[in-house]
Amino acid sequence: MEAALVPPLMVSTGFLPTGSLLQSLVQICNEVCSMEKLPVLQGRNISTMVRRIKLLASLFEEIKDSDGPLPPSSILCLTELFSVIRRAKFLIQDCKDGSSLWGLMQTELVSNQFYGLVKELGRALDILPLSLLNVTADIKEQIELLHRQAKRAELFIDLKELQRREELLVLMGSNSEKNRKNKGFIDLVKVRDVLSSIGLRNTVDYEEETSKLEAEAHKQAGSGGLIVVSNINNLISLVSYCKTIIFIDGEIEKPCKEDMKLHCVPSGRFYDHSSSSQSLIPNVPDEFRCPISLDLIRDPVIVASGHTYDRNSIAQWINSGHHTCPKSGQKLIHMALIPNYALRSLIQQWCEENNVPTTESSQSSSSDLARSSSKRELYENAVDHISVVKAAVDAVKLTAEFLVGKLATGSPDIQRQAAYELRLLAKTGMNNRRIIAEAGAIPFLVTLLRCHEPRIQENAVTALLNLSIYNNNKILIMAAGAIDEIVNVLESGNTMEARENAAAAIFSLSMIDDCKVTIGKRPRAIPALVGLLKEGTPAGKKDAAIALFNLALYNANKVSVVFAGAVPLLIELLMDDKAGITDDALALLAQILGCSEGREEIGKSRILENAITLLLGLCKDGGEEVARRLLMNPRSIPSLQSLAADGSLKARRKADTLLRLLNRCCFQSHHQIG
Numbered sequence: 174m175e176a177a178l179v180p181p182l183m184v185s186t187g188f189l190p191t192g193s194l195l196q197s198l199v200q201i202c203n204e205v206c207s208m209e210k211l212p213v214l215q216g217r218n219i220s221t222m223v224r225r226i227k228l229l230a231s232l233f234e235e236i237k238d239s240d241g242p243l244p245p246s247s248i249l250c251l252t253e254l255f256s257v258i259r260r261a262k263f264l265i266q267d268c269k270d271g272s273s274l275w276g277l278m279q280t281e282l283v284s285n286q287f288y289g290l291v292k293e294l295g296r297a298l299d300i301l302p303l304s305l306l307n308v309t310a311d312i313k314e315q316i317e318l319l320h321r322q323a324k325r326a327e328l329f330i331d332l333k334e335l336q337r338r339e340e341l342l343v344l345m346g347s348n349s350e351k352n353r354k355n356k357g358f359i360d361l362v363k364v365r366d367v368l369s370s371i372g373l374r375n376t377v378d379y380e381e382e383t384s385k386l387e388a389e390a391h392k393q394a395g396s397g398g399l400i401v402v403s404n405i406n407n408l409i410s411l412v413s414y415c416k417t418i419i420f421i422d423g424e425i426e427k428p429c430k431e432d433m434k435l436h437c438v439p440s441g442r443f444y445d446h447s448s449s450s451q452s453l454i455p456n457v458p459d460e461f462r463c464p465i466s467l468d469l470i471r472d473p474v475i476v477a478s479g480h481t482y483d484r485n486s487i488a489q490w491i492n493s494g495h496h497t498c499p500k501s502g503q504k505l506i507h508m509a510l511i512p513n514y515a516l517r518s519l520i521q522q523w524c525e526e527n528n529v530p531t532t533e534s535s536q537s538s539s540s541d542l543a544r545s546s547s548k549r550e551l552y553e554n555a556v557d558h559i560s561v562v563k564a565a566v567d568a569v570k571l572t573a574e575f576l577v578g579k580l581a582t583g584s585p586d587i588q589r590q591a592a593y594e595l596r597l598l599a600k601t602g603m604n605n606r607r608i609i610a611e612a613g614a615i616p617f618l619v620t621l622l623r624c625h626e627p628r629i630q631e632n633a634v635t636a637l638l639n640l641s642i643y644n645n646n647k648i649l650i651m652a653a654g655a656i657d658e659i660v661n662v663l664e665s666g667n668t669m670e671a672r673e674n675a676a677a678a679i680f681s682l683s684m685i686d687d688c689k690v691t692i693g694k695r696p697r698a699i700p701a702l703v704g705l706l707k708e709g710t711p712a713g714k715k716d717a718a719i720a721l722f723n724l725a726l727y728n729a730n731k732v733s734v735v736f737a738g739a740v741p742l743l744i745e746l747l748m749d750d751k752a753g754i755t756d757d758a759l760a761l762l763a764q765i766l767g768c769s770e771g772r773e774e775i776g777k778s779r780i781l782e783n784a785i786t787l788l789l790g791l792c793k794d795g796g797e798e799v800a801r802r803l804l805m806n807p808r809s810i811p812s813l814q815s816l817a818a819d820g821s822l823k824a825r826r827k828a829d830t831l832l833r834l835l836n837r838c839c840f841q842s843h844h845q846i847g
Contacts, residue, residue: 195237202230205262212268213372214276218287222261228319239307246302253297261290272385273371274408280334288328295323341367379416410568417572461520464500473517474510478503481513506652511613514578573612580617592632599639606643615653622658627667634662634671638678647682664701673713680720693730703737711753718757731768740774789831800838
């Protein structure tokens with residue numbers, strides 16, 4: 174909250190004129206009293222502050238209507254009151270427009286800010302010469318009562334808000350007996366109820382809350398410190414996960430509480446998946462054993478060869494430098510680990526029937542003791558007692574896996590929504606992009622690029638664009654055969670936004686040198702970019718231009734750009750101020766000049782003639798200043814003379830005209846000096 178940082182109005186250097194001061198007081202009081210849809214949080218503090226300001230508004234209106242002179246001693250008081258009301262307005266506005274969850278975490282701080290403003294109000298009224306003002310007895314009585322109440326006011330912190338915050342914190346990080354029975358996960362129903370109690374009741378509310386939290390994280394990045402930003406990011410993860418489970422899984426029919434308990438947010442517990450504890454489990458069916466560890470598979474994933482392993486085991490195998498399937502020896506064309514939901518369901522069913530826990534609890538007693546001692550610290554600080562890293566990472570992981578499952582098995586409507594959520598999730602944070610790729614999203618998103626439903630295709634290509642920002646994902650996207658599908662979208666996508674984001678995805682992928690070569694060898698890639706350069710919106714043309722520039726850094730691609738017909742388009746864009754990509758077009762033309770075909774094509778064009786036309790127009794409009802700058806450039810006159818001698822008829826005529834204009838300007842300058 175920034176309201177407390179708003180400086181009080183300075184009064185030492187003079188005061189507003191009496192009429193202006195009273196008008197300002199009436200106006201700011203009306204602004205506060207007319208605020209609509211006041212927030213759920215800080216309800217009593219806000220309503221009490223608004224009521225007090227309404228009483229003051231009556232005083233100011235009556236003073237203004239009396240038209241009598243104000244005693245000099247009242248000016249200081251009225252100025253101080255203006256400062257207090259102004260800061261109260263900012264504080265209420267912050268509560269109204271800011272993040273509800275972050276406001277809940279800071280409930281004591283915000284309550285103290287309201288309390289401080291009430292006390293300042295009382296001190297300002299201490300010096301109000303009420304007996305000297307021309308107001309009615311009723312108004313005097315009301316202001317005196319307001320003064321006494323402000324002096325006696327005490328700090329008010331809403332116990333219900335504290336309870337809601339405590340419930341949320343306990344749900345996110347406590348070690349209750351119920352959580353242990355749920356194997357480290359918390360009940361989403363309770364989280365939803367807490368969020369609903371602070372005004373988050375539908376998808377729009379959740380999306381707005383996420384945006385507000387992101388804005389708060391950006392604001393705090395410069396002053397709040399890493400812990401504060403991490404805590405806000407944890408809240409973003411929680412809101413994102415809850416929105417995904419509640420509103421995607423229950424898109425048509427609201428899930429009942431029993432169903433929703435199946436979807437839970439990790440509480441931050443850590444479990445050791447060591448083979449020593451797993452070896453105690455008897456009679457595990459062979460099909461449920463990991464081929465690497467030979468233990469019960471806890472998190473089954475499919476690799477590129479089609480074989481299934483436990484995620485931890487295959488991840489260690491790949492991270493140690495292996496790029497083959499341990500079982501078949503086949504080279505893995507990509508490193509994505511795709512969840513095997515069917516096998517996971519069978520393993521969970523077998524575990525339930527045989528009373529086998531799906532996660533180990535060998536460390537529970539020691540971790541329980543550590544957490545029980547730290548639990549006392551949970552409520553000492555409103556910010557730092559949120560799990561800093563693990564809860565957020567686990568929430569993103571579960572969200573990504575859930576969404577990938579929906580991509581794989583959902584209806585078109587569910588796939589569209591899941592692709593959209595992945596698009597948003599991949600928009601911020603390298604960790605998010607890594608986790609989404611590890612959840613196996615990339616192959617499914619590539620498949621969705623072929624979809625004829627516009628929104629699905631658009632969400633899929635944009636999600637891949639966002640994922641490609643993480644360098645490791647570039648390799649996975651290329652290995653999944655995405656480039657041909659992305660080119661298809663670029664060439665004939667269902668929406669212009671899909672085509673433009675496909676161009677941006679090609680630019681992002683081409684940041685890797687090997688990808689420049691691979692993309693350039695696709696016969697339709699560069700012509701499709703040139704097509705967007707011709708047909709796209711200004712933003713699309715810019716995306717196409719920078720993608721072509723990046724590809725043209727590889728020499729063989731320069732020729733392809735020329736043969737695709739880019740030069741005439743670039744010259745046209747260079748002369749078009751409305752296109753807004755002059756710099757990008759010029760940079761790409763400079764790249765194309767690096768090959769003989771490019772120089773020849775540019776030579777055939779009328780770019781020099783167009784340049785002369787542009788310079789001639791500038792000299793006529795800009796007059797002596799532009800001409801003087803041309804004369805200062807040592808290459809201007811020789812270039813113009815060469816063009817006047819060897820250029821086309823029209824170019825020679827325009828070059829002669831410009832030379833005469835420059836000579837006249839030069840003669841006038843010498844004449845003025847003489």
